Amino acid sequence: MGEALSLLPWIGVVWLFGIGLYGIVTSRHFVHLTGCLAAIQSSSYLLLLAIGYRYGAVAPIFYDKKPGTQAVDPVVQALVLTDVVIGATVSALLLALILQLHKHAGTVDPQAMRPMGRAGVADGRQRRGGRVG
Amino acid sequence: MNSVFADPAAWPICIVAGLLTLAGVLLAGAKIVPTLLSDIVTLAATAIAGGMAAVLAMRIGDHPALYWMGGWTPRQGQAIGIAFLADRAGAGATAFAGLMFTVAIWFARGHFAGARNHFHVLMLLFLASQCGFFFAHDLFDMFVWFEMMSVAGFALTGYALRSPSLDGALNFTILNTIGAYLILMGIALAYARANALDFSAVRAIAQGQPDDPLLIAAFVLITTGFLTKAAQVPFHFWLPDAHAVAPSPVSAIFSGIMVSVGLFGVARMVWEVFAPCPVVRHLVHVGLMSLGCGSAVMGAVMALMQRHVKRMLAFSTVSHVGVALIGVGLLGQQGLGGSLLYLAGHGLIKAVLFMIAGIMLSTLGGIDEIGLRGAGRPIWPAGIVMGACALVLAGIPIGPLDAGAQMMDAQARSSGLHGLTLVIGFAGALTGGAVLRVTGRVFFNLGPTSGEEDAAPTDDEREHANRPFAAQLVPVLALLAVWVLFGIVFASGAEDFALAAARDMTLDADFFPRRGLPHVTPVLPWLPALIAMAIASADLNRHHIPDAVYGAFAGASRPAFRMLQAIHDGVIGEYVLWMMAGLVFLAGIAILGC
Amino acid sequence: MNAVDVSSREAQATIARRASVLRGAFAALAVALVVAAWPVMRAMPQFGAHPLIYGDRVNAIGPAERHITNMVSAINFDIRGLDTLGEEFMLLCTVTGGTILLRGGRGEDRRAQPGCVRGRANHRPPDSLRLLCRMLAPLTMVFGLYLAINAVLTPGGGFQGGVVIASALLLIYLAEGYAGWRDALGGEFFDAMEGLGAALYALCGFAAMGLGRPYLAVFLPLGSLKSTFSGGSMLIVNLGVTLAVAGGFATLLIEFMEETRALNPGDDADG
Numbered sequence: 001m002g003e004a005l006s007l008l009p010w011i012g013v014v015w016l017f018g019i020g021l022y023g024i025v026t027s028r029h030f031v032h033l034t035g036c037l038a039a040i041q042s043s044s045y046l047l048l049l050a051i052g053y054r055y056g057a058v059a060p061i062f063y064d065k066k067p068g069t070q071a072v073d074p075v076v077q078a079l080v081l082t083d084v085v086i087g088a089t090v091s092a093l094l095l096a097l098i099l100q101l102h103k104h105a106g107t108v109d110p111q112a113m114r115p116m117g118r119a120g121v122a123d124g125r126q127r128r129g130g131r132v133g
Numbered sequence: 134m135n136s137v138f139a140d141p142a143a144w145p146i147c148i149v150a151g152l153l154t155l156a157g158v159l160l161a162g163a164k165i166v167p168t169l170l171s172d173i174v175t176l177a178a179t180a181i182a183g184g185m186a187a188v189l190a191m192r193i194g195d196h197p198a199l200y201w202m203g204g205w206t207p208r209q210g211q212a213i214g215i216a217f218l219a220d221r222a223g224a225g226a227t228a229f230a231g232l233m234f235t236v237a238i239w240f241a242r243g244h245f246a247g248a249r250n251h252f253h254v255l256m257l258l259f260l261a262s263q264c265g266f267f268f269a270h271d272l273f274d275m276f277v278w279f280e281m282m283s284v285a286g287f288a289l290t291g292y293a294l295r296s297p298s299l300d301g302a303l304n305f306t307i308l309n310t311i312g313a314y315l316i317l318m319g320i321a322l323a324y325a326r327a328n329a330l331d332f333s334a335v336r337a338i339a340q341g342q343p344d345d346p347l348l349i350a351a352f353v354l355i356t357t358g359f360l361t362k363a364a365q366v367p368f369h370f371w372l373p374d375a376h377a378v379a380p381s382p383v384s385a386i387f388s389g390i391m392v393s394v395g396l397f398g399v400a401r402m403v404w405e406v407f408a409p410c411p412v413v414r415h416l417v418h419v420g421l422m423s424l425g426c427g428s429a430v431m432g433a434v435m436a437l438m439q440r441h442v443k444r445m446l447a448f449s450t451v452s453h454v455g456v457a458l459i460g461v462g463l464l465g466q467q468g469l470g471g472s473l474l475y476l477a478g479h480g481l482i483k484a485v486l487f488m489i490a491g492i493m494l495s496t497l498g499g500i501d502e503i504g505l506r507g508a509g510r511p512i513w514p515a516g517i518v519m520g521a522c523a524l525v526l527a528g529i530p531i532g533p534l535d536a537g538a539q540m541m542d543a544q545a546r547s548s549g550l551h552g553l554t555l556v557i558g559f560a561g562a563l564t565g566g567a568v569l570r571v572t573g574r575v576f577f578n579l580g581p582t583s584g585e586e587d588a589a590p591t592d593d594e595r596e597h598a599n600r601p602f603a604a605q606l607v608p609v610l611a612l613l614a615v616w617v618l619f620g621i622v623f624a625s626g627a628e629d630f631a632l633a634a635a636r637d638m639t640l641d642a643d644f645f646p647r648r649g650l651p652h653v654t655p656v657l658p659w660l661p662a663l664i665a666m667a668i669a670s671a672d673l674n675r676h677h678i679p680d681a682v683y684g685a686f687a688g689a690s691r692p693a694f695r696m697l698q699a700i701h702d703g704v705i706g707e708y709v710l711w712m713m714a715g716l717v718f719l720a721g722i723a724i725l726g727c
Numbered sequence: 728m729n730a731v732d733v734s735s736r737e738a739q740a741t742i743a744r745r746a747s748v749l750r751g752a753f754a755a756l757a758v759a760l761v762v763a764a765w766p767v768m769r770a771m772p773q774f775g776a777h778p779l780i781y782g783d784r785v786n787a788i789g790p791a792e793r794h795i796t797n798m799v800s801a802i803n804f805d806i807r808g809l810d811t812l813g814e815e816f817m818l819l820c821t822v823t824g825g826t827i828l829l830r831g832g833r834g835e836d837r838r839a840q841p842g843c844v845r846g847r848a849n850h851r852p853p854d855s856l857r858l859l860c861r862m863l864a865p866l867t868m869v870f871g872l873y874l875a876i877n878a879v880l881t882p883g884g885g886f887q888g889g890v891v892i893a894s895a896l897l898l899i900y901l902a903e904g905y906a907g908w909r910d911a912l913g914g915e916f917f918d919a920m921e922g923l924g925a926a927l928y929a930l931c932g933f934a935a936m937g938l939g940r941p942y943l944a945v946f947l948p949l950g951s952l953k954s955t956f957s958g959g960s961m962l963i964v965n966l967g968v969t970l971a972v973a974g975g976f977a978t979l980l981i982e983f984m985e986e987t988r989a990l991n992p993g994d995d996a997d998g
Contacts, residue, residue: 060798067790073782157926288824
């Protein structure tokens with residue numbers, strides 16, 4: 001039981017990463033896809049924070065605790081803070097791109113976007129990218 | 134005070150932080166600074182950054198030095214702060230990046246009138262982040278610079294704000310962000326085991342526990358992320374979409390240096406951190422070399438199939454970077470040195486080619502090979518440059534590209550791999566042939582086409598340069614002059630430097646040492662170039678080829694071409710699946726190698 | 728237009744067919760990856776009970792050598808300050824890139840009628856909402872400042888404080904509506920705040936070099952433990968982060984909000 005409990009955080013990481021990836025693979029809306037990317041990102045928060053956790057330890061803030069009290073790892077928390085900024089920046093850029101895509105293409109469905117070819121879906125008109133076929 | 138700045142180990146942070154400060158100030162004054170002034174300031178800054186790095190590479194010599202930020206030197210053998218490593222590999226790469234950015238910004242004058250000074254801010258940040266990446270000696274710090282570079286790239290790709298460019302930028306952003314999170318996961322795993330982020334500290338742990346699954350998994354994840362940036366099969370799907378639609382000066386930067394950054398990251402990880410693990414070495418030697426071969430072959434075939442010139446060049450980048458990845462996978466100093474030299478040579482030539490594509494877009498008003506047939510005759514000097522570059526890509530035995538290929542080949546032969554010449558030759562012949570074909574058709578009006586192809590839909594693509602043709606050609610010729618300088622005048626110096634940089638990067642270790650072989654010239658060094666010319670002329674003279682012969686050939690190859698085409702016409706979900714497949718491939722080799 | 732029209736029934740059927748193939752492939756690959764991840768999960772250190780050498784050392788250094796009590800800030804602004812430098816400029820990069828992408832489509836002109844999009848009502852906010860927001864906005868702003876100022880003591884810091892300050896602007900938007908909001912805020916001001924804040928961070932590092940110390944080394948007196956002005960030049964760096972983050976997020980908000988601007992008759996919808 002103890003061992004299973006010890007594995008739980010890592011299982012959670014894999015699960016979050018997996019559902020995020022599944023969402024991206026099957027997504028029909030770019031904003032939804034941005035959310036799925038955030039799920040993947042959350043799995044990296046979980047992994048970092050779980051690595052730095054310590055049973056019975058306090059937060060690494062010594063304002064109301066005596067310096068020297070057993071505290072959890074502050075390094076991973078700082079890394080997560082940087083990671084949050086990265087996530088925010090990427091989401092902001094993605095949303096800006098999606099907004100423009102909505103204006104210019106009138107759709108935000110990833111399935112409708114085939115930048116260089118129109119082979120698979122819909123009308124099957126002649127593709128532009130290839131010389132052959 | 135002077136002694137602080139005189140220490141060459143302090144130069145890397147001065148370069149990076151100087152560029153960053155300038156970017157911040159330029160953004161603050163974006164409304165009031167005239168564009169001409171910011172052009173001049175930005176050009177001067179990138180040139181000075183590159184020049185300083187070049188001087189640094191000379192001065193630091195055989196004594197790579199660490200510079201600990203904030204004075205946090207290791208205590209009792211444990212690293213606590215972040216260090217920048219000043220060595221010839223990082224400094225040389227930075228100098229090269231400075232050169233590429235200077236020329237690209239020069240060429241881009243007039244391309245980004247709408248963005249005003251914001252374009253300069255982005256370019257400065259783009260360069261600063263690459264420099265930080267080259268010098269970083271800390272896993273997480275490396276990741277921060279890497280991600281900053283990605284963000285700059287994402288924004289620049291979508292600049293044109295047309296539906297294809299937005300879609301290309303979205304693919305680019307999503308795939309590379311997934312790659313970035315894989316890197317972060319790998320860093321977290323390495324931290325869980327080593328309790329440190331400094332390269333040397335993690336390496337010390339790896340020496341103690343060379344078979345640790347966590348470290349191996351960390352390497353697999355980090356490498357996958359970097360290979361996504363380096364656009365190696367099967368992580369490459371974003372690259373043709375993004376390169377084809379990004380503004381041409383930006384494409385030149387992407388192909389010239391950004392893609393190589395991913396490979397540089399792989400090499401740093403292999404040699405500076407994870408080399409003590411035997412499974413990692415096995416993975417690099419088997420896994421990365423097969424991915425490199427796959428990329429070299431597939432990129433070349435795809436390049437030949439394109440008629441959109443920038444997309445063709447993008448696939449040729451996949452192919453050539455694949456060759457360079459093989460050089461990393463050879464696990465020897467000579468192979469790595471050859472790989473670095475090959476990347477530099479390729480970067481110069483590819484940047485020139487993308488700039489010529491930019492000239493085609495702005496003066497001819499299109500980028501479609503068939504649609505522009507004969508349209509380029511008034512600007513024939515660009516055609517001559519393009520033809521020459523095609524021959525260099527094909528591998529004529531002059532210049533850094535070929536010197537790097539020979540170094541890699543010598544390394545491969547000394548570890549018993551005799552087929553590498555074939556792969557390099559194949560990649561060169563097909564990509565060179567494709568570019569030669571474009572040159573012949575666009576600039577010399579060769580190769581009449583059937584009516585059916587003329588009707589193929591093309592997008593109305595155009596870039597506005599606001600500058601005469603001659604003014605656009607000058608930066609191109611300047612870059613070509615640099616190639617001549619390093620390829621012909623200082624050829625042996627460049628080779629020695631690449632070897633020295635590889636020695637620094639490998640920390641003097643050599644798992645497959647060369648056996649003092651002289652440079653083996655591949656059999657018939659001109660052969661790939663001749664094949665390239667044959668391919669181009671066969672394609673351009675298709676109407677002279679008897680229908681039976683042509684039909685038989687086309688019929689035999691069509692299913693394979695169709696399949697490749699369909700794979701590359703996918704949507705983002707399919708690309709992500711390919712990425713997962715690549716991850717499974719690498720993990721499988723690691724597990725089987727245990 | 729390069730997007731494919733997927734509204735037709737056959738297109739939807741094709742997509743559905745492809746989606747089931749994608750799901751199958753995803754399942755197979757995911758199983759393979761989980762199998763590969765299993766030995767790694769087993770090899771992970773014991774959760775909550777393994778040595779944290781790096782963290783313990785930082786926890787010891789912070790109060791003793793820097794006289795500060797928030798260890799996360801000790802890492803962000805001092806020990807691993809270079810990461811934060813990169814992070815600030817990454818934000819700057821996003822703001823610049825986002826501005827290019829959003830402004831590129833509509834031009835820099837801000838005179839046009841704001842806040843009316845066809846099909847969306849543009850009511851004056853109810854008085855209750857306005858009262859609430861007018862009360863909450865200054866409080867939020869003060870709370871953000873509190874978080875930012877006490878970075879070295881208690882949880883918080885320039886980044887958290889900056890985000891809270893920027894979000895107070897959203898409350899002003901709720902209270903005043905977009906038109907009033909836009910009149911009150913100047914985009915150039917926030918651009919300058921962002922750029923100069925980030926530059927302040929980088930320059931603070933150079934200042935340390937000017938004093939003969941390594942880049943980003945802490946100078947200025949360290950102060951006493953648990954005092955607001957402890958940590959020396961970390962306070963300057965923290966100020967830079969606060970300015971950059973507040974300015975950056977404010978610029979992003981403005982640029983996204985500006986997208987609600989109605990097009991003038993003469994404007995080209997495609998930019």
